[in-house]
Amino acid sequence: MSTTTKPVNQKAWFLILPMLLCVAFSAVLPLMVVVNYSVQDIISPERRVFVGTEWFAAIMRDEELHGALLRQITYSFAVLAVELPLGILLALSMPAKGWKSSAALVIVSLSLLIPWNVVGTIWQIFGRTDIGLMGAALQGMGIEYSYTGNALHAWLTVLLMDVWHWTPLVALLGYAGLRSIPDAYYQAASIDGASKLDVFWYVQLPKMRGVLMIAVLLRFMDSFMIYTEPFVLTGGGPGNSTTFLSQFLTQKAVGQFDLGPAAAFSLIYFLIILLMCFVLYNWMQRVGTQAKEAGHE
Amino acid sequence: MARIELDLAHAYRPKPQQDSDYALLPLKMTFEDGGAYALLGPSGCGKTTLLNIMSGLVTPSQGGVKFDGQDVTQRTPQQRNIAQVFQFPVIYDTMTVAENLAFPLRNRKMPAAQIKQRVGAIADMLELGDQLNQRAANLAADAKQKISLGRGLVRPDVSAVLFDEPLTVIDPHLKWQLRRKLKQIHHELKLTLIYVTHDQVEALTFADQVVVMTRGRAVQVGSATDLFERPRHTFVGHFIGSPGMNFLAGRSDGAVFETVGASLPLAAGLALPSGNYKLGVRPEYLTLAPANVPGALAMEVRQVQDVGTHVILSAVREGALLKARLAPDSTQLKVGDTAWLQVMGAHTCFYKDDEIVA
Numbered sequence: 196m197s198t199t200t201k202p203v204n205q206k207a208w209f210l211i212l213p214m215l216l217c218v219a220f221s222a223v224l225p226l227m228v229v230v231n232y233s234v235q236d237i238i239s240p241e242r243r244v245f246v247g248t249e250w251f252a253a254i255m256r257d258e259e260l261h262g263a264l265l266r267q268i269t270y271s272f273a274v275l276a277v278e279l280p281l282g283i284l285l286a287l288s289m290p291a292k293g294w295k296s297s298a299a300l301v302i303v304s305l306s307l308l309i310p311w312n313v314v315g316t317i318w319q320i321f322g323r324t325d326i327g328l329m330g331a332a333l334q335g336m337g338i339e340y341s342y343t344g345n346a347l348h349a350w351l352t353v354l355l356m357d358v359w360h361w362t363p364l365v366a367l368l369g370y371a372g373l374r375s376i377p378d379a380y381y382q383a384a385s386i387d388g389a390s391k392l393d394v395f396w397y398v399q400l401p402k403m404r405g406v407l408m409i410a411v412l413l414r415f416m417d418s419f420m421i422y423t424e425p426f427v428l429t430g431g432g433p434g435n436s437t438t439f440l441s442q443f444l445t446q447k448a449v450g451q452f453d454l455g456p457a458a459a460f461s462l463i464y465f466l467i468i469l470l471m472c473f474v475l476y477n478w479m480q481r482v483g484t485q486a487k488e489a490g491h492e
Numbered sequence: 493m494a495r496i497e498l499d500l501a502h503a504y505r506p507k508p509q510q511d512s513d514y515a516l517l518p519l520k521m522t523f524e525d526g527g528a529y530a531l532l533g534p535s536g537c538g539k540t541t542l543l544n545i546m547s548g549l550v551t552p553s554q555g556g557v558k559f560d561g562q563d564v565t566q567r568t569p570q571q572r573n574i575a576q577v578f579q580f581p582v583i584y585d586t587m588t589v590a591e592n593l594a595f596p597l598r599n600r601k602m603p604a605a606q607i608k609q610r611v612g613a614i615a616d617m618l619e620l621g622d623q624l625n626q627r628a629a630n631l632a633a634d635a636k637q638k639i640s641l642g643r644g645l646v647r648p649d650v651s652a653v654l655f656d657e658p659l660t661v662i663d664p665h666l667k668w669q670l671r672r673k674l675k676q677i678h679h680e681l682k683l684t685l686i687y688v689t690h691d692q693v694e695a696l697t698f699a700d701q702v703v704v705m706t707r708g709r710a711v712q713v714g715s716a717t718d719l720f721e722r723p724r725h726t727f728v729g730h731f732i733g734s735p736g737m738n739f740l741a742g743r744s745d746g747a748v749f750e751t752v753g754a755s756l757p758l759a760a761g762l763a764l765p766s767g768n769y770k771l772g773v774r775p776e777y778l779t780l781a782p783a784n785v786p787g788a789l790a791m792e793v794r795q796v797q798d799v800g801t802h803v804i805l806s807a808v809r810e811g812a813l814l815k816a817r818l819a820p821d822s823t824q825l826k827v828g829d830t831a832w833l834q835v836m837g838a839h840t841c842f843y844k845d846d847e848i849v850a
Contacts, residue, residue, distance in 0.1 A: 386575060397585075
């Protein structure tokens with residue numbers, strides 16, 4: 196077998212040419228434009244100076260960026276920590292069949308259909324202490340609630356808004372995972388004398404693993420790039436307490452028109468997301484598959 | 493361990509009007525303690541429904557189930573203390589093989605030392621001993637199914653172990669081994685085993701008593717020999733045996749059976765009142781006869797199939813087809829020849845409305 200050589204035909208490379216072109220125009224070229232900006236100081240449309248890695252070095256040392264990055268990471272993990280358990284709980288409590296399940300699906304997914312800036316506006320009004328239901332209610336309970344004045348309140352409101360907007364996505368994915376478990380698993384568990392908690396822990400959760408992994412990645416990436424909702428609701432304030440990475444970037448690129456540093460930061464931003472997803476994905480791949488070997492004996 | 497008595501009917505739809513609305517037509521049946529039973533029938537005949545009713549996963553719409561004389565119709569599988577193995581392997585992905593096997597025992601608060609000993613014994617029986625500390629999720633389908641079987645057998649005090657076509661996913665050569673294992677386990681543990689299958693070989697080799705089912709009805713309960721020699725229903729004749737029983741429709745006048753343009757004298761002791769009947773004879777009991785012997789039919793040979801251990805001769809007469817299983821080299825007959833086949837004999841059965849009468 197090993198002595199026979201395979202026929203070589205390099206023409207096959209032409210077959211991937213269309214794909215290469217598509218990817219080039221959709222991803223590689225725009226990215227290269229950003230790379231191009233990130234190594235130049237553009238003083239005016241006619242005058243530009245090559246600065247090498249200067250912008251990267253500067254942006255990495257930027258205190259404001261450190262603050263925004265820290266806020267962003269805290270926020271994204273808070274989103275995951277709340278939305279994941281809540282979504283699973285919601286999925287578990289949704290009816291499995293009949294018209295009730297259809298109704299539940301529609302009701303649960305309603306918030307997913309609302310555009311981002313509308314969500315921001317809804318919460319802006321919802322949180323107002325004069326006419327907003329939540330703001331007025333909190334005020335009535337004696338809490339000095341103000342998402343424009345109090346940094347903690349602003350941060351919590353942005354978090355709550357995301358939970359309201361996106362937990363249904365986790366719930367829908369979890370629901371799909373639950374429905375794909377064959378009845379035999381529940382029957383076997385019942386025959387084996389498993390409690391409800393056992394069924395969740397040993398049947399439902401392991402079987403939902405795949406979809407939950409997708410949910411974690413989607414929610415992480417999305418919340419890491421969150422822009423419109425906090426922008427509409429708080430505008431990044433008070434101070435910079437709700438200024439997350441993408442808003443920081445926009446301020447740089449559009450507000451101050453610092454294209455060089457903004458481009459350098461875009462690339463770093465992209466790499467951070469890539470790295471985080473890579474780490475998260477690999478960690479989730481491993482969790483639950485090897486933990487047991489270590490635990491046994 | 494328990495003696496299981498059934499007296500029930502089941503329909504999945506709320507108000508059954510006719511026979512076809514029933515998944516199980518009214519039936520009465522007893523499974524003795526410690527017996528090995530098989531429920532045999534084609535897909536959709538109601539055997540899985542019957543099994544699920546026994547285990548308590550399905551509540552019958554009429555009648556009830558008794559374990560040792562006690563009514564358990566409304567009890568859960570757990571309360572009935574039933575073990576059940578399903579068609580496809582059901583394992584707990586995050587557990588090791590040993591933890592999987594121990595799970596039903598742990599849930600019943602058995603002491604750890606006893607669990608360990610029991611799990612070890614079952615794992616040895618199923619040859620899973622060296623995989624005990626592996627994660628169950630990474631094993632091949634047949635090993636997973638062995639775990640499922642093991643979880644079914646691990647509890648020593650079960651009322652009965654029910655198998656729902658458990659060997660479907662297993663390779664043929666392993667099937668033999670596992671079936672022998674199950675039989676051996678039955679002898680060692682003396683558990684009541686009930687085994688659902690659509691494979692007659694599986695049913696006949698595994699069980700002492702086989703329940704043959706078709707369209708929601710249990711048409712015969714009997715040993716392999718009973719089912720083979722005296723099928724109570726034409727369906728059993730068709731379904732058991734390869735090829736199945738031959739049938740000839742005809743008329744009796746009390747002394748002679750007239751079929752396919754010939755008159756066959758009935759045996760002296762055979763009381764067959766006048767009327768229409770079906771004659772049934774197994775291919776194994778059809779023999780070649782000299783010309784014009786009483787009880788033999790002249791048939792035109794259509795096909796001679798040599799399958800190695802024997803020859804299957806197919807012959808027709810007036811549209812009726814008979815298949816005979818003959819010893820190899822016993823015949824030089826060729827297609828188109830006339831063969832005389834001895835139809836009347838000790839093993840010939842007569843059916844009226846598909847039920848045996850003689």
